[in-house]
Amino acid sequence: MTGPAETTSGARAAAPAVARARASRRLGNWGHRNARWLFPAPAVLLVAAIIVYPIVYTVWMSLQDWFASSLTAPRFIGVANYQKILVGDPRFREAVIRTLYFTGLVIAGETVLGVAMALLFNREFWGRGLLRTLAILPMVATPVAIGLVFVMMYHPTLGVANYMLTVLHLPPFKWTYSSGTALYALAVVDIWQWTPLIMLIALAGLASLPQEPYEAAHIDGATALQAFWHITLPLLRPAIVVAILFRAIDAIKTFDIIFIMTQGGPANSTETINILLFNQAFSYFNMGYASSMAVALFAVVMGASLVLIKLRRTAAW
Amino acid sequence: MVSGRRRRTGLRTAGFYGLAALFMLPTVFVFYWMITLSVKPQVEATAHPPSFFRFSVTAAGYREVFTKYPFLLYTWNSLVVAAGCTALGLAVGLPAAYSIARWRQRRLALTVLVARIIPGISYLIPWYIFFRHLRLVDTHAALILTHLIVGLPIIIWVMIGFFEDVPPDLEDAALIDGCAYFGVFWRVALPLVRPGVVATAILSFVFSWNNFLFSVILAGRQTRTLPIAVFNMISYEEINWGTLAAAATMITLPVLVLALIVQRHIVTGLTFGAVKQ
Numbered sequence: 132m133t134g135p136a137e138t139t140s141g142a143r144a145a146a147p148a149v150a151r152a153r154a155s156r157r158l159g160n161w162g163h164r165n166a167r168w169l170f171p172a173p174a175v176l177l178v179a180a181i182i183v184y185p186i187v188y189t190v191w192m193s194l195q196d197w198f199a200s201s202l203t204a205p206r207f208i209g210v211a212n213y214q215k216i217l218v219g220d221p222r223f224r225e226a227v228i229r230t231l232y233f234t235g236l237v238i239a240g241e242t243v244l245g246v247a248m249a250l251l252f253n254r255e256f257w258g259r260g261l262l263r264t265l266a267i268l269p270m271v272a273t274p275v276a277i278g279l280v281f282v283m284m285y286h287p288t289l290g291v292a293n294y295m296l297t298v299l300h301l302p303p304f305k306w307t308y309s310s311g312t313a314l315y316a317l318a319v320v321d322i323w324q325w326t327p328l329i330m331l332i333a334l335a336g337l338a339s340l341p342q343e344p345y346e347a348a349h350i351d352g353a354t355a356l357q358a359f360w361h362i363t364l365p366l367l368r369p370a371i372v373v374a375i376l377f378r379a380i381d382a383i384k385t386f387d388i389i390f391i392m393t394q395g396g397p398a399n400s401t402e403t404i405n406i407l408l409f410n411q412a413f414s415y416f417n418m419g420y421a422s423s424m425a426v427a428l429f430a431v432v433m434g435a436s437l438v439l440i441k442l443r444r445t446a447a448w
Numbered sequence: 449m450v451s452g453r454r455r456r457t458g459l460r461t462a463g464f465y466g467l468a469a470l471f472m473l474p475t476v477f478v479f480y481w482m483i484t485l486s487v488k489p490q491v492e493a494t495a496h497p498p499s500f501f502r503f504s505v506t507a508a509g510y511r512e513v514f515t516k517y518p519f520l521l522y523t524w525n526s527l528v529v530a531a532g533c534t535a536l537g538l539a540v541g542l543p544a545a546y547s548i549a550r551w552r553q554r555r556l557a558l559t560v561l562v563a564r565i566i567p568g569i570s571y572l573i574p575w576y577i578f579f580r581h582l583r584l585v586d587t588h589a590a591l592i593l594t595h596l597i598v599g600l601p602i603i604i605w606v607m608i609g610f611f612e613d614v615p616p617d618l619e620d621a622a623l624i625d626g627c628a629y630f631g632v633f634w635r636v637a638l639p640l641v642r643p644g645v646v647a648t649a650i651l652s653f654v655f656s657w658n659n660f661l662f663s664v665i666l667a668g669r670q671t672r673t674l675p676i677a678v679f680n681m682i683s684y685e686e687i688n689w690g691t692l693a694a695a696a697t698m699i700t701l702p703v704l705v706l707a708l709i710v711q712r713h714i715v716t717g718l719t720f721g722a723v724k725q
Contacts, residue, residue: 166629172545173540185574271707275675278694425570
């Protein structure tokens with residue numbers, strides 16, 4: 132490791148200036164030697180303050196009984212909150228099942244559509260750049276605005292969605308206005324928004340596929356379908372798996388669209404863990420109980436992401 | 449024979465573009481519908497059957513957004529929070545990303561990734577309690593700090609990729625010339641990754657601008673950001689659809705324009721560098 136340059140002019144300067152220069156050089160040397168932890172230090176401190184501390188606090192709060200709206204102090208009740216969410220609260224259990232169902236639904240839709248679109252668009256054609264540009268728009272659009280537009284499109288009598296159904300001679304839906312269809316109507320919004328991500332990831336995967344297996348298969352007389360099934364899909368699998376896991380981690384946490392469009396209703400039919408937790412914490416101010424749900428959600432998402440990190444490593448990206 | 453083959457390829461091309469149009473139609477239609485609703489007069493916005501192409505144009509919706517609501521204040525709040533979060537994120541994120549790239553601090557990188565993975569709602573309860581205790585609810589500072597959760601991980605992860613592309617020879621040469629690491633970072637590495645800095649700054653700005661969850665709890669009357677303001681507009685049932693669509697258009701259009709500038713980096717940012725385009 133090389134130190135900062137020695138300045139020869141410093142030797143000729145007045146004594147206090149020399150001392151100052153020496154001190155600052157010592158400081159500079161020290162900074163240089165310890166650069167590898169000084170550089171990330173501000174970020175680490177900030178992350179500790181806004182992430183680690185809150186997490187620890189949430190875990191501690193999950194062992195308390197406390198309503199933020201009341202004047203009584205938090206009361207330590209051990210794991211009673213966890214006991215309640217695991218066995219004593221059917222509403223939480225339903226929310227967990229609903230969250231997983233919603234996640235499965237949107238991921239199935241997005242993967243099938245996204246991969247199909249990637250296979251279709253994996254060629255040179257006029258307008259390829261425009262297609263990529265269009266694909267990005269739903270992912271970056273403000274969720275509140277998207278939710279609002281879909282609320283208007285889903286309106287049972289005035290919305291354009293039902294008008295299109297009648298044009299196609301299909302019966303009208305109630306979309307987010309009925310407990311039977313609301314979760315599916317929300318899934319459509321999520322699929323609309325995030326299918327392009329899977330498509331773009333799959334396109335990147337397709338672009339990196341080697342040509343040799345296809346040439347070999349062609350010589351051996353394989354059909355296009357066989358080549359797709361036995362070459363493309365297996366080679367594309369790592370890309371698809373990573374795409375699915377990224378989407379899964381975010382889909383479990385879906386909040387904006389649901390809160391904006393239905394707020395968990397009608398009749399709790401779209402109440403996912405996130406929405407239930409949010410209402411427990413900020414409508415009823417039941418902080419202890421809500422914290423235990425937060426820890427449970429945290430555990431579910433962390434489990435999924437550990438798989439992701441492991442897979443990322445094996446996929447060697 | 450030749451003309452038959454040509455007709456077949458012509459048909460295939462037509463079929464391909466037909467399919468492509470079918471797949472992309474929903475994407476285009478939602479934005480088209482948002483923008484056209486925003487300029488339709490109320491009678492036509494809720495007309496049945498709806499008018500797709502022939503309608504009269506009015507600015508009434510946009511006028512109402514500014515006259516009935518303090519929309520300029522909300523816009524200012526969104527700007528301050530997104531810009532503040534991005535500036536702070538760059539100030540601490542750039543040196544961290546440089547360090548991770550230069551000294552291969554994988555563990556640190558994974559910690560940052562974890563911060564992005566944890567559900568935002570699990571921070572919200574303690575933040576709400578702290579900020580209420582410190583009387584920071586309804587201040588820009590609270591929003592800027594919390595929005596860092598959205599901005600900082602993206603800045604760090606995207607910038608790691610850019611710093612890794614800086615040739616090590618250049619940095620070593622600067623070190624031998626007597627630059628300390630701070631000098632190398634500031635005078636050699638940073639100027640080389642300037643396009644990356646612009647891209648990540650825009651990404652961080654966009655995701656802070658779009659954030660709903662943190663602001664809905666921590667913003668108050670004076671600091672309400674645009675997403676919260678627009679959400680509150682939905683709650684008033686009797687409002688004009690034209691006004692709602694105008695608000696939605698105004699909040700989304702700047703983001704879409706910014707995103708088009710950095711479109712090559714969007715997927716990299718969203719997948720934390722797992723997918724490079």
